Amino acid sequence: MDENEKRLQEKFTQLKKYLDKGDKKRFRKTYLDMHFYDQSTFYLTLNKDERLSIYTILEPDEMGDMFDTLEDDLPEIPEYLNEMNLSYASQMLNDMYDDNAADILEHLDKVEVDRFLGQMPRADANNLRGLLHYDTETAGGIMTTDYVRFHEDETAKEAIGNLKRFAETAETIYYLYVLDNHDDLVGVMSLRDLIMLDDNATLKDHMNSDIITVNVDAEQAEVAQVFRDYEFLAVPVLDHSNQMVGIVTVDDVIEVIDDESLQDYSGLAGVSVDETVQDNPLKAASKRLPWLITLLLLSMITATLINHYEGLLAEASILAVFISTITGTAGNAGTQSLAVAVRRLAVEEINRNEFFKLVGKELLTGFITGVVTGASVLLLVGFWKHNFILGMVIGLAMCAAITVANLAGSLIPMLMSSFGFDPAVASGPFISTLSDLTSVLIYFSIAGMFLQSFVGA
Amino acid sequence: MDENEKRLQEKFTQLKKYLDKGDKKRFRKTYLDMHFYDQSTFYLTLNKDERLSIYTILEPDEMGDMFDTLEDDLPEIPEYLNEMNLSYASQMLNDMYDDNAADILEHLDKVEVDRFLGQMPRADANNLRGLLHYDTETAGGIMTTDYVRFHEDETAKEAIGNLKRFAETAETIYYLYVLDNHDDLVGVMSLRDLIMLDDNATLKDHMNSDIITVNVDAEQAEVAQVFRDYEFLAVPVLDHSNQMVGIVTVDDVIEVIDDESLQDYSGLAGVSVDETVQDNPLKAASKRLPWLITLLLLSMITATLINHYEGLLAEASILAVFISTITGTAGNAGTQSLAVAVRRLAVEEINRNEFFKLVGKELLTGFITGVVTGASVLLLVGFWKHNFILGMVIGLAMCAAITVANLAGSLIPMLMSSFGFDPAVASGPFISTLSDLTSVLIYFSIAGMFLQSFVGA
Structure with missing residues (x-):
């Protein structure tokens, strides 16, 4: 770990130098080559002036990739959003995975939320509004609607072709969700299984139709248990009429497990133990x-x-x-x-x-x-x-x-x-x-x- | 969840009927269509006679898929292994993901371990022996060596072709590990990125060479933190000479996180809280x-x-x-x-x-x-x-x-x-x-x- 960290510190020093000198091209190359999480670690070391110049160098979607890895309850986030110009911030939120964008909006007041959503295409804004509607600690509150859908009659070759389209935006492309003509979820196939199929095989004939799902109202602890048992990377979420409305991915489940154990631990201790070193x-x-x-x-x-x-x-x-x-x-x-x-x-x-x-x-x-x-x-x-x-x-x-x-x-x-x-x-x-x-x-x-x-x- | 459970109970009843009647063909079809975890839930409801007849119906690798999902510290596992015949049990262990097989062997005494390993091909036995060597609560103790390796000069098309070979045995095929001529790890590529490449693109030119790794001796809590930060599905493990020796996958990390939080909770309570309802x-x-x-x-x-x-x-x-x-x-x-x-x-x-x-x-x-x-x-x-x-x-x-x-x-x-x-x-x-x-x-x-x-x- 130490070596990773040292290498990272060197990169950060380099990046600050580029930023000072206004060398946008080199900055972009070095910055974009880093992992999103490392990008966010770097971002959090910047002062306001530095952040303002970053917004002129990076596109909203590049910024969104990094924001996807920030803790949604980071107290500085509203400040960050307000120092960006409105259309940049809205576009960034829109380019993020929708579950993460919704988590961030969750912590803003209603007027702010409306300001950001007002700048987005109607459909995207409605999608986020829908997610905000769910209880935070339920499947609906942690799911994303950025998942990959296929029709049961597609062949393996068609599916792989279509997958490339999804790969830009979907939160995971490793599970394919197969729908019938009524848009009902009728099967799941892993990308692993898809890759092993012959080009002309249809999804219908090879998908797994024994589908484990969770209800949109299911408690997050219950969802976590499904991941523990089945070792899934994602699980589909159904609404009350059994229509698929999203998926929960394993990275969110790790957060849920941490959350739940922190709550239990805090309960036993008689104090909320989320105090950080920063707390005075x-x-x-x-x-x-x-x-x-x-x-x-x-x-x-x-x-x-x-x-x-x-x-x-x-x-x-x-x-x-x-x-x-x-x-x-x-x-x-x-x-x-x-x-x-x-x-x-x-x-x-x-x-x-x-x-x-x-x-x-x-x-x-x-x-x-x-x-x-x-x-x-x-x-x-x-x-x-x-x-x-x-x-x-x-x-x-x-x-x-x-x-x-x-x-x-x-x-x-x-x-x-x-x-x-x-x-x-x-x-x-x-x-x-x-x-x-x-x-x-x-x-x-x-x-x-x-x-x-x-x-x- | 309730509906999932009801459907499962019906299947179990059906399966028991097939087992009683000796209808091997129908049993296989219904059983193999279930998720591995559901298979294990079913297996755990059987008595000894029923289990003995299952061993004659299912191949060792089919049995291994199910054993992969069992808790390695389940107290009945030695009994299960001993009631199988030796070569069946050894082959099953060999067909399991090697991290899971090693976890099971960890709980057996040395003589037993030697009996099972003695039946395996030398290389496989040595591989498992190597894994047993690591401390249980380190990266080495939770890693698997079933990962996918590619040479940096391969093209995207070649890589996808080769991937099909790996897909049978590798624990995950969603991350590709790219080695140079010295077998040094020089890059990582996700299957998502691979799928988006043109057929003739070489891995070298598109892989991510900013590789986050963990040392084989790293504490499991430290490994978990890497997954939390970077939201990886797997992370490569290096030995002391920086050679890649395996990967840790996210399903094992969820177990680690549960383990660690149980330990903290037990510590605060002054009692090991892993008591089950069964404890008298x-x-x-x-x-x-x-x-x-x-x-x-x-x-x-x-x-x-x-x-x-x-x-x-x-x-x-x-x-x-x-x-x-x-x-x-x-x-x-x-x-x-x-x-x-x-x-x-x-x-x-x-x-x-x-x-x-x-x-x-x-x-x-x-x-x-x-x-x-x-x-x-x-x-x-x-x-x-x-x-x-x-x-x-x-x-x-x-x-x-x-x-x-x-x-x-x-x-x-x-x-x-x-x-x-x-x-x-x-x-x-x-x-x-x-x-x-x-x-x-x-x-x-x-x-x-x-x-x-x-x-x-």
Whole structure:
């Protein structure tokens, strides 16, 4: 990787020199020979004046190839678009793959969108408007309409000829979608299979008619699963009347997978972890505080509960010593079971029958975990304090607190999911703060029952 | 999706009928028309007798196409291989894509591997042995050697002709790798570009010679990043003498991305979350207990620390009321900063300079978070207990505890990473248990200083 990077830095220096000297020809040659992603890395190093002169050197479609690789949520994009002249920006957006153009438009306000679309040919503008219509996290929100269509009666030779026409604009030409006279999708053929056919073979006779499709409303996570299972490079998207409206390509699916795992990870952490090195401490703190303060309020309920038992604590201040051991360990167990449950929900749907089976299993898992941990703490406390009755109280409380935390950790995300919420929102910090409350309640109830015996022992 | 599934179930029923009746011809037709992944789903529903009869109906290469889609860590695979006869199994492994075959062999013991390889042509066996040699989580461990090679002097027409030869065996034919007379990789061309060329154009004149490659030792996460950036379908792998030894394809990269995110998620949760619904509670508990017991021991240190302050607690049992509020909130803050740090480390390398800058930023973020949270708790406690000096003690302790937990949450993974450990191992439960210790220490130190004023107030 390092060598790639060094070579790239040299090119960037060269390019800046050409730009300074106004050597458009050499600039174009060096720039256009680079990968689109490298072009975008270069573009992002430029200041406004440099960018303005680039717009005079490169054609809108050349600019669009590079913009296709930019992250659509890059905060600078609106600025870039506004510093171009309107017709240049519109043409660039129109020359981009339509899914990427729609993703960029998604982040602009309505007036801006209308300005850009107003400059495009009516059909292209309507196409983009159609894409903007879909929910971002569905198949419709990530699909492109730039795919290759063929008629079932075409021969292999005709198809290859036609493919050359598509190759300029289609997002992928490696899957051919075969339609019948009613424009219904009746088959798929890979370019690999097409290349191996005799010139006169018709598509109809050699296409794969066992077509895996996704619905335009399918959640993006569901679409990603299809790619994992079938190892496709693209999958066709159908609307409600089973007409093909687009394809989702594998590069977008990689983004989806990253997105989904970032959401799960953020959920477990109780903070949105998309902070970048650029985030200043004030902004970072403002992202973390809402959850922290909410959970602080929840933990104040735990404090009032302990306050309620102040009499017990005054009699046996030794009880205070083990509060954090019990709440901490139960919280850890709850976090574990939460993570397992959220991950399971991400991978499979759970019906009613399985729901109760899983809850039963998790209860048993919690109990086994609780017994082993409880027994450990019984021995630790017993030997340390030479008081096995106290050890038993702590051990019992630990066992019960872990069982309850474990159950909560799996039950809460499962309930959330069955009521249609994203289970990943039930964060680790939430579960451990909630389990503090139940653990304290369990601990002092048990301690209260045995108070005489272990204080007396 | 549901409709896909229903249609599939019908096919499976049909297939089982053909199998029962011994109707080999119809079975082959229906089975081979299905997608490889659907074939594997069907295969996994069969009992041993049914599987044995399948081996007599399908050729080893047809079986191999299906085995290519199986998860390589499926625990039943050794059983499947052993119930086939040896030469059938070896031929099937040899007909699979070599990266997938190597992944399967990876899970067998050495004697088994030798048995299968012993049946293969020497060159194929050596090729697989070579792949087994690489670390699983590197480019070498996930690459295939089934890629398409062309000489730079070939014309487009020759190349397309040759491609048909490769199309049977190569894992992808959508990227063509162009070699010179020394077998050095000098260019890459996509099939898309090839198709658009005139018949007599030579590859040399139209190939892309700005080649992005990965080293055979590169970590799989690094390889995944190349795919994210460049949106490739495959990337060439070079050995230490810059000779091309294979390619990594996008389907394997999706697996890598899933792997890596599962590892991060498991790290944050303090448990390996690859538990399936099949895991019984005993097995699930045994996966969770090691971390729990380890952290229990750490939390016992916190208990001895509180024990050390028992005198203080006896004088002011009100202090016990806020232990869990302070430890819990600081633990939550630590988990947040840990998650942000681990995620940042996954995305970018951090040099020495940035290290200190990031630590400074995180310290400030923690302090801001601490001040806001501390002020909130000051007010809550002040009004609740009508004692603002007590409120100030709790608030100060909270502020300091959060600052420290935040710092630890980011410092520990960064230090681990700079010493070459996987930062994701520093789990959320570990940070929150560790922060219990520092929080209690801070809390009682501050409370001790102000004891007279707030008990007296």
